[in-house]
Amino acid sequence: METQKPSFFDQVYAVVRQIPEGRITSYGAIARYLGSPQSARMVGWAMNASHSQPDIPAHRVVNRKGLLTGKHHFGGTHLMEQLLMEEGVAIQNNAVLHFDQHYWDPQSELPAL
DNA sequence: TCCATGACATCCA
DNA sequence: CTGGATGCCATGG
Secondary structure (H helix, E strand, C coil): CCCCCCCCHHHHHHHCCCCCCCEEHHHHHHHHHHHHHHHHHHHHHHHHHHHHHCCCCCCHEECCCCCCCCCHHHHHCCCCHHHHHHCCCCCCEEEEECCCHHCCCHHHCCCCC
16 A cells, blocks of 8 residues: 655665575664665664565564564564574574674675665 | 654764 | 764654
8 A cells, every 4th residue: 555665664675685594684784785874773663664574584683782672573472583593593692692603794795786 | 743752873072 | 981962764643
């Protein structure tokens, strides 16, 4: 419904949707890839709206500290951690272990805008 | 119509 | 080094 015009949200969805399995990225990385590092907040907000998008592996998106800040949005369960664990990503204390190892930089993996 | 908030990150003092 | 303020776009009240 409504006229879905091209917006930051769509770009965020596009990037998150292209995150390889077993990899994770940060809000700032996506925002920076879009050209606005300070729009990291919008990325998080986009994820909130991602509930309307079935192909948005939001569990692969964590904050700069590797903390599963959005876990609370997955139903209040360890679903987010479980999903990552299923993909081979170790989680401890709501934080991603070897964050740097599983880190996936869109700016490095995806073509520049 | 205007104001406040949002799953964050970065800069300045 | 630590704390506070700012920035971005969109949505909700």
